[in-house]
Amino acid sequence: MTEFDAATAAVQAALDAGARYADARVMHRRYESMTARNGDVEELTQDESIGIGVRALVGASWGFHAVPDLSAAAARDAGRRAARIATASARVPGPPVDLVPVEAVTASWASGCQIDPLGVPLSDKGDLLVGATRTMAEHGADLAEGLYQIWDTAKWFVSSEGHRIDQRIRECGGGISATSIGDGETQRRSWPSYRGQYGTTGWELVESLDLAAHAAQIAEESRALLTAPPCPAGETDLILGGEQLALQIHESVGHAIELDRILGWEAAFAGTSWLDLAQLGSLRYGSELMNITIDPTIPGALGSFGFDDEGSPAVKRDAVRDGRWVGVLAGRDSAAMASLDYGGSVRADGWARLPMVRMTNVGLEPGPHTLDEIIAATDDGVLMDLNRSWSIDDKRLNFQFGCEIGWEIKKGRRGRMLRNPTYTGIGPLFWRSMDMLSGETVPWGTPNCGKGQPGQTGHTGHPAAPARFRNVRVGVSA
Amino acid sequence: MSARSEPTELELAGQVIELVRRLGGRAAQAEAVVTRADLALTRFANSAIHQNVAESTVGIRLRVHVDGRTAAGSGSVVTADGLGALVERTLAAARLCPPDPAWPGLGPPTPTPPAPPVDEATAHAEPDQRADRVRAFVAAAGGLSTAGYCRTAHRSSAFANSAGHTAHGRSVEAAMDGIARQAGADGVARRCADRLSDIDGAELGGHAAAKAQAAADPIELPPGRYEVVFEPAAVADLLQNFSWYGFNGKRYAERQSFAEPGADQFDRAVTLVDDPLGASGLPFDAEGTGRRALTLVEAGTTRAVAHDRRTAGEAGAESTGHAVAGGATWGPMARNLRLSGAAAGPASAVGRSTTGAAAGAVVDSDTAALVAGVRRGLLVTDLWYTRVLDPKSLVVTGLTRNGVWLVEDGTVVRAVRDLRFTESYPRALGPGAVLGLGARPVRQPDRVDGAWWAAPPVRLASWHFTGGASG
Numbered sequence: 001m002t003e004f005d006a007a008t009a010a011v012q013a014a015l016d017a018g019a020r021y022a023d024a025r026v027m028h029r030r031y032e033s034m035t036a037r038n039g040d041v042e043e044l045t046q047d048e049s050i051g052i053g054v055r056a057l058v059g060a061s062w063g064f065h066a067v068p069d070l071s072a073a074a075a076r077d078a079g080r081r082a083a084r085i086a087t088a089s090a091r092v093p094g095p096p097v098d099l100v101p102v103e104a105v106t107a108s109w110a111s112g113c114q115i116d117p118l119g120v121p122l123s124d125k126g127d128l129l130v131g132a133t134r135t136m137a138e139h140g141a142d143l144a145e146g147l148y149q150i151w152d153t154a155k156w157f158v159s160s161e162g163h164r165i166d167q168r169i170r171e172c173g174g175g176i177s178a179t180s181i182g183d184g185e186t187q188r189r190s191w192p193s194y195r196g197q198y199g200t201t202g203w204e205l206v207e208s209l210d211l212a213a214h215a216a217q218i219a220e221e222s223r224a225l226l227t228a229p230p231c232p233a234g235e236t237d238l239i240l241g242g243e244q245l246a247l248q249i250h251e252s253v254g255h256a257i258e259l260d261r262i263l264g265w266e267a268a269f270a271g272t273s274w275l276d277l278a279q280l281g282s283l284r285y286g287s288e289l290m291n292i293t294i295d296p297t298i299p300g301a302l303g304s305f306g307f308d309d310e311g312s313p314a315v316k317r318d319a320v321r322d323g324r325w326v327g328v329l330a331g332r333d334s335a336a337m338a339s340l341d342y343g344g345s346v347r348a349d350g351w352a353r354l355p356m357v358r359m360t361n362v363g364l365e366p367g368p369h370t371l372d373e374i375i376a377a378t379d380d381g382v383l384m385d386l387n388r389s390w391s392i393d394d395k396r397l398n399f400q401f402g403c404e405i406g407w408e409i410k411k412g413r414r415g416r417m418l419r420n421p422t423y424t425g426i427g428p429l430f431w432r433s434m435d436m437l438s439g440e441t442v443p444w445g446t447p448n449c450g451k452g453q454p455g456q457t458g459h460t461g462h463p464a465a466p467a468r469f470r471n472v473r474v475g476v477s478a
Numbered sequence: 479m480s481a482r483s484e485p486t487e488l489e490l491a492g493q494v495i496e497l498v499r500r501l502g503g504r505a506a507q508a509e510a511v512v513t514r515a516d517l518a519l520t521r522f523a524n525s526a527i528h529q530n531v532a533e534s535t536v537g538i539r540l541r542v543h544v545d546g547r548t549a550a551g552s553g554s555v556v557t558a559d560g561l562g563a564l565v566e567r568t569l570a571a572a573r574l575c576p577p578d579p580a581w582p583g584l585g586p587p588t589p590t591p592p593a594p595p596v597d598e599a600t601a602h603a604e605p606d607q608r609a610d611r612v613r614a615f616v617a618a619a620g621g622l623s624t625a626g627y628c629r630t631a632h633r634s635s636a637f638a639n640s641a642g643h644t645a646h647g648r649s650v651e652a653a654m655d656g657i658a659r660q661a662g663a664d665g666v667a668r669r670c671a672d673r674l675s676d677i678d679g680a681e682l683g684g685h686a687a688a689k690a691q692a693a694a695d696p697i698e699l700p701p702g703r704y705e706v707v708f709e710p711a712a713v714a715d716l717l718q719n720f721s722w723y724g725f726n727g728k729r730y731a732e733r734q735s736f737a738e739p740g741a742d743q744f745d746r747a748v749t750l751v752d753d754p755l756g757a758s759g760l761p762f763d764a765e766g767t768g769r770r771a772l773t774l775v776e777a778g779t780t781r782a783v784a785h786d787r788r789t790a791g792e793a794g795a796e797s798t799g800h801a802v803a804g805g806a807t808w809g810p811m812a813r814n815l816r817l818s819g820a821a822a823g824p825a826s827a828v829g830r831s832t833t834g835a836a837a838g839a840v841v842d843s844d845t846a847a848l849v850a851g852v853r854r855g856l857l858v859t860d861l862w863y864t865r866v867l868d869p870k871s872l873v874v875t876g877l878t879r880n881g882v883w884l885v886e887d888g889t890v891v892r893a894v895r896d897l898r899f900t901e902s903y904p905r906a907l908g909p910g911a912v913l914g915l916g917a918r919p920v921r922q923p924d925r926v927d928g929a930w931w932a933a934p935p936v937r938l939a940s941w942h943f944t945g946g947a948s949g
């Protein structure tokens with residue numbers, strides 16, 4: 001029995017049990033991670049998981065059931081159970097459910113991969129992390145950590161509308177961090193970001209990060225931060241490095257434009273959104289430099305795919321154009337409820353999880369400047385980079401971020417290093433204050449986006465470059 | 479998991495250990511955990527069930543130590559081929575790894591502690607039963623928009639290692655968490671129990687609705703330091719962060735934790751116990767060590783941190799039964815913390831159970847008693863999106879959620895818009911900082927079953943709010 005056969009059997013069983021629509025995803029995921037600490041491998045894990053998840057729509061109610069068994073009997077049982085759960089959902093019914101049309105296709109897609117990450121010898125991968133963490137320890141880090149992670153996912157999707165799609169997505173990445181411990185506090189520096197940079201690529205991404213070359217510098221910076229002056233409190237011009245801006249986009253734009261949040265489907269947990277659909281197309285989200293796209297077609301970016309997990313093809317769309325809010329992340333049912341004509345942003349974290357609205361690659365189009373030009377144009381401000389903490393309210397408005405490192409900017413020059421830099425603000429006010437944007441764009445990958453109940457971890461991409469924001473409150477402390 | 483014809487979890491774990499012996503040699507050390515789980519969650523929003531899921535899964539976790547080298551792996555295929563592939567790839571990975579000089583060895587055969595009985599009705603709950611609780615919650619909210627979930631979880635798990643130690647146990651859990659909404663103001667009610675029959679959707683819906691109505695028309699207060707009464711949901715966030723960053727034996731060994739066993743780090747009212755078998759739970763950890771109650775803080779004095787075999791070995795201590803999968807990286811976790819109620823501590827605020835215009839803000843007598851003693855402060859229901867700025871001082875930023883009220887002269891006077899805070903959690907509960915505790919800990923669900931946080935409401939002398947809803 002092939003994976004397609006199992007998915008087809010599950011869908012047919014759901015239909016036979018009363019569903020008016022059903023789909024099934026068979027997923028086979030292999031995962032490998034290694035962590036190292038202070039010159040030793042700390043943990044090596046290799047996981048493998050195979051199963052099928054079936055979604056059934058009975059009337060206006062959904063049900064979902066998942067099992068780790070691809071036999072015909074198990075697949076059919078999962079389909080029947082999904083329909084039965086959907087029937088139970090009807091005890092507390094909602095409005096009618098429609099699905100925006102998507103062409104039923106038979107297709108295959110695979111992400112690009114030059115060097116199979118699972119094929120690289122473990123000894124080579126271990127040597128990389130051991131060497132880099134040893135170097136950090138030798139250069140003053142009390143805690144020198146490194147890791148890589150690899151996901152190799154094959155999936156087969158079948159729907160009752162005729163979809164038959166298989167995809168193989170390989171993702172990997174890694175990074176290193178140095179922590180120095182002082183009296184009552186710790187300071188951390190990472191490369192290229194805490195817990196690493198990731199993409200839908202092969203091992204070539206990890207090689208390009210050149211972890212060993214940056215180990216000594218970040219260790220020394222973590223030590224130096226312990227005695228650096230604290231980031232002063234007050235309002236100032238803020239320059240953000242690209243990695244931090246990527247997370248700013250993720251938290252204050254990406255989640256805010258998720259249609260399920262806007263419709264209230266996440267109200268009790270992840271939260272809602274400050275955005276109102278009545279303002280789609282007219283609301284000023286940010287300055288005219290702000291152009292945000294939803295683009296799962298970017299080669300190598302972590303949020304890329306050929307088709308989402310309900311069979312919609314990857315399509316690039318605008319979310320914010322010239323500062324105006326124009327698009328959302330949607331699925332077929334949420335789009336229909338909002339009278340929109342596109343989905344395309346639904347994904348599931350494995351076979352045992354319900355597909356839901358997730359970010360793909362949500363990022364800023366490049367600006368006209370460089371980081372050096374932005375610094376040179378700044379008379380008095382603070383440059384912050386690499387995220388250390390992130391927090392935002394349930395409407396995605398009020399945020400506070402902490403970064404690993406800051407630098408004083410005086411009269412167009414980078415000055416003293418600053419420790420514990422933080423900044424806070426309100427999303428649209430912050431984005432409207434962006435007046436300079438670099439074109440040095442990197443498609444940052446975030447492999448730990450939490451959402452949903454039961455919890456799901458999403459992999460998202462965020463093209464971003466350094467930018468300047470005016471009159472931002474910085475230096476918040478306990 | 480009832481009436482299966484396939485091998486039991488213990489039989490599968492034994493097969494895995496035998497395969498390691500056969501393929502890795504008799505010197506290979508191995509431990510295997512096999513878990514079958516039936517997890518179901520019925521989710522509602524806009525007062526309708528919109529997501530309703532269930533999964534029946536099986537998972538095998540294997541850790542091997544061969545030729546002085548260690549690797550771990552997991553799989554979901556329990557056929558002979560699947561088990562063989564898991565063992566082969568984990569052994570191969572171990573042989574390619576650098577030496578592991580800190581390998582703590584395997585736990586010897588020891589009796590497994592008795593665990594609370596499993597409620598079979600909860601273990602085999604049907605989707606209709608969860609849906610009925612949702613329907614009751616929605617109905618009790620009296621027309622307010624509602625959202626949340628009702629979930630049930632049943633796990634049957636077995637452990638075996640090549641030292642001859644085996645263990646088996648089962649756990650169940652039921653939980654409900656929901657909000658009622660009115661004009662942008664939310665009220666919440668949240669419970670965790672060993673029996674689905676102890677989850678009363680109508681009671682929870684009524685509480686959530688009362689709090690939502692009391693949260694209407696909030697004012698904005700300036701940031702600053704305020705005396706606070708935290709309800710159990712808010713206290714649960716403190717307990718989670720204490721567990722992850724403070725009482726974690728790995729972070730303690732790395733000097734990243736604030737914990738100093740023997741030091742008077744907390745107010746004398748604070749007694750904190752990890753009590754994994756105080757409710758339905760598996761009686762052993764990921765290394766097969768028996769789980770039992772561990773006092774972390776006793777009357778303000780830090781007594782212990784949680785250990786697995788590896789961190790215990792480094793500290794010259796014994797494992798406390800807190801090993802988790804991935805623990806070599808994240809460290810051992812205490813996931814069933816209970817902050818003792820006032821009866822176990824030396825101080826308790828007892829006052830008038832009065833509220834003013836926002837009458838529904840207080841839904842229990844413990845909270846009412848604490849509020850009655852506040853001259854000017856805030857009643858906080860829940861905390862949200864808390865993130866650590868510095869792990870050693872455990873300075874955390876986050877926001878209030880699901881209801882904040884101004885308290886004046888012992889009376890809740892009106893609702894307040896959400897506030898951002900930046901605060902050191904251990905300092906906020908430090909000596910002299912706890913002005914009162916409720917008598918009855920209320921068990922709050924975690925995001926995953928098996929973890930829970932039980933706390934009474936707490937009155938604190940000062941909490942640093944660093945921003946308002948407007949920035």
